[in-house]
Amino acid sequence: MLAFIFRSFLMTCVVILIVSHPHSLASEHWAFKAPLRSDISIKKSEAIDSYVRSILKIKNLDYRPLAPKYQLIRRLSFDLRGFPPSPSEVTKFINDKSNNAWSRLVDEYLESPHFGERMAQNWFDLARFADTSGYAADRTRNVWPYRDWVIKSFNENMPYDQFTVEQIAGDMLPESSDEQKLATGFHRQAMQAKGNNPRKEEFRIKGIVDRINTTGRTWLGLTLECAECHDHKYDPISQKDYYSLFAIFNNVPHLSSGYNTHGPRMKYLPANKQSAIDDLRRKMDVISSKKGIFKFPKESENLVGKWDRSQRLKDSKLFSITGDLTIVSKIKTTSSVSDIVSKYDFRAGQRSFVFGIGGEGEDNGNPGHLFAWVSSKAGSWSGAEIHGSFPINDGKEHEVALIFDAGQSLHLVVDGVIDHAARIIGKVPKTIAKSNRPLSIGSGYQNSVKDLHFIFKGELTDILIYNKAFILDIDEELKELQSQIANLESSSLEVPVMQELEEPRETHVLLRGDFKQKGERVFPNVPDVFLKDKSKGGMNRLDFANWLVDKKNPLTARVAVNYMWQHFFGIGIVSTPSDFGIQGELPSSLKLLDWLALEFMDSGWDRKHLMRLILNSSAYQQVSVSSSDARQNFGLMPRMRLPAEQIRDHFLTVSGLLNSSIGGPSIFPIQPDGFYEERGQNTPGNSNFTWKASAPEERYRKSMYIYWKRMALHPSLAAFDAPTRQVCVAKRSISNTPQQALVTLNDPMFDECSRAFAKKISDFSTLSDREKIEQAFLIGLGRNPVKEEIEKFLNLSRLDGWYSVAAVLLNLDEALTRE
């Protein structure tokens, strides 16, 4: 068991600490000591109010009165589901006079499938979740399956310790499932520079730095990044501590180069598609076993070479085949990129032919799938490439073959069956150029006379090369099944996940944070302040994840409940949610924070349980005050302007346009013409991406699904303070600008909503104008208008029609604010 006794902090900066923070020496700092239960007899249902009231009492204050019901349901709906309640929900709640009407509503909304979406939205600010890789070449990443994972985990109320461990180290859990691997997408959200210029190692290091900063802010409430270049000025984190943490995250493969630089990926297919494929494969096996599959002859006059394992040949003149060619081999591998037979070095202008797996890191490459190239010119590209449709790196034995019929066709064969779904790019040449690279079995060349790249890992046997193109019989039934599989496979994605290198990298302190200046060697561990039993030696990523959620860790539970409090009350119990260190603010009520933290852990890290306690408190149900009043007086409920996503979702809900389906790929609402173009965001070599608005049904989905481009965020999201998610954000700023008015009044995607809402109002054809306005208020604000309001709106509707009524109702402060 790890020990967490705070070790006295004997570093030179103690002097500074004494000078600047006389009351909070590191060794005394509250956040590094375990949470305490101050009152054992307190009732669970009364604890929150008792602690909060006692803080207000110091200022001779008490709670504000209970908020009106229409406001309460709207508050709860935005907080838990992210959109306003429907008029019938409001009416039902108002008419429910039973004692437990509120707690039943809380339960109902906690079980809403949209609960997970709203909670995920907050989590994604911490996880810096975005659709693009960041930096200049801001390219798309397939991250939405991770988004779905987070939504689902909230909806299923996954305990927070499990939620933590799976995201930090799900790949390292014993017999980890695909879902657990998918969860590690959390730390693959770090930005990655791509292109010809960025130094690969420099940006690999930046990625790790980002992972440490994010982990610190998200779980520990510590600004660890201060120790990247020097010992932390205030908190007891030395530079050595920092690089010990760094070592934990330093073992992730960093693959390929240039625009294709990437970390580990996992093939992801939604479960229903995967099982459909398995069914089709079984059908194919049955047919193949009946008909017998094609056998390449072991003896043939066209056989020009035969090997039984990987090897390097010396004589470059041998095997310079210029016409028909067949290569056959047995393979058993799990690697995603490697060469089987190579006589091809395109970087050195020595093109001839190559047969392998995954491509050599170029754009069309498909990791884990067969590929081949033939070129009729050595110096420049002139030929065809083929990319297979089956993943063959499943660790099982396969017989694979390439057949080049000069000037006619190029085929890939897997286990005796032609891959008809393979994709061919370019025209099949009549001849193959000669290369001065020797034929290489089980490896390839990359701008070097040595064939030391793309090395085949696994078993490579029975390699046969013929100067003949075998023409295989095409079975129509197999062909049909195969094209069905290819069709299903085409929706598979390579999603970023974490993976651990078999051989850990050596880690050194980087002097002044410079990736080239290595200092002392360090070993994976947590900071000394959390004194760990160092005798056991290194800690890996999974140990670290377990340490985070060890009940003796003084920070994790406190930080988590504080984020929860911040969500419901606008301000955390610690108002600096990502800094619980010596420079951070003190908790407004340490007793409350500790009680919640202990209750959270004791409940088995049950988030819904904690939320239920908070939401059923009287504190939550008070009438709201201005945010500045709430800031000055802990325990009051502030009015809060809605986050960017909820503002748009509010428009969509009220207008009736909202498509509330959950999960799946990102969507593209209308964006101003030329927005990417004038920023050069669409140019090849950069993000190479053109914004094309989704079809109406899709583009009316919730804002959390909007394609999140870090380097050019949708301007309407940005106007309402949505972060770019380049880095972890613990708390959004809230601004109030004229541009926001221009967005909600004029942006076509908002205007579309105003028009739809107007139509909805005018469609109440049996109602009088006065009643229409009453309905519009109920839909737009969840309340009835007062007489004076009715007159004003009637007047407007007579002058300008229902469109203006709709636009006004949607633009009110009351509508843009959760009160």
Add this chain to the structure above:
Amino acid sequence: MMNWAQDITRRKLLTASPLSIGSLGLGSLLGSNESFPLIGGTAPKAKRVIYLFMSGGPSHVDTFDPKPLLNKRDGEKMPAEIIKNHEFAMIKESQPLLKGSDWNFNQKGKSGIEVSELFPEVGEVIDNITVIRSVYSDTFNHDPAVMFMNTGSVRFGRPSLGAWLSYGIGSENKDLPAFVVLASGKNRQPLLDSYWGSGFLPAEHQGVQFRTKGDPVLFVKNPDGVSREERRRQVDLINWMNAKRFDVVGDSEINARISQYELAFRMQMSVPELTDLSREPEYIKDSYGSEPNTVSFANNCLLARRLAERGVRFIQLYDKGWDSHGQIVSDHTERCKSVDKPIAALLKDLKQRGMLDDTLVIWGGEFGRTPMSQGSGKGYGRDHHPHGFSMWMAGGGIRGGHVHGATDDFGYFASEDRVHVHDLNATILHCLGIEHERLTFHHQGRDFKLTDEFGKVVKNILS
């Protein structure tokens, strides 16, 4: 909450946390009777900045930094001891070849400063300019280098210079943003929103892009079929309802929203008028080479002057297409041709209006380009070069007809009176009357500054 309307007298040290900014707001902070220390002790020489940013990195040895020895040794190998341990973005050779400039330099103005024939018109106004030939930066990739120039950090997430100024001293014009961005040029390196982002400062401090084609500001036009009168009545009712709500809940945010809706309504008139360059007299348009309703650097320079006249604090013009890894002769010729005349016209126009005295004009890019060639033959180019390059400043607070610093004989390292990016930013703030150490923002446990813990004002270039 604050709006764009912070007047110039609010030259305050604002160390409020994001929380207190978030809802207590600058407006209410300043409205209170509490006193705040000044950001700077000296009176500002410049009230506003026009920053001409040549995105991609212009070549210093071809523009403002003549190197006779480099010309003489054209084609020889770069001495190994100079580039020891240096990596380049694109050049792969271990000893690349020196490349002299294909352009002649001529002495210009009374000061006799040598300027390349790529900038004949700027040469004519050189007596207003201090050329700094010894700027150096820390990084050689575009986006970190632009971020570094603008935010003082190669990392994303920090506020840009314009955002710092918006936060620190606000706008002179309550109807316009403090920080406006204009873009032109040839697409090559993308422009990232973070270049003019507010980082951890509240979003109202981020740069607002104005355009001379299409919507002058995003969403400034009413939807089709909505007249100005209808909009007036909508805003009237919105504000009436909001005022009623304020009476009930007393939240000052609501009053702020009322003024923002009013301001937005006014902007819908004022912004199209402001960006309508056809209102300028022909001789002015001719002097800039401006053609209304197109996207050009010339239009942006003219618009910059109009914005400056109306009190916008920080106007940053990005011109794309300076990243000449190949074809530098044709590329730089084309880029310089499109910026030379408008820049000279802008300086003359400001001067003629008496505005150059309190407008700081800055020219430069995120780095220079290598004195060695990348590639060979006619299509040669130059690679990224952060170790020594040129920028220039003119106007408010800056000496005219002056050269500061120098690079070595090859134009490789800044060698005399070196000016680091942090020094440059400290100097810019100084011209605006701000001590760079005192413009801070407390965020996640620490006080952040534009210049981090560094930066020294370059006193020699001040008038």
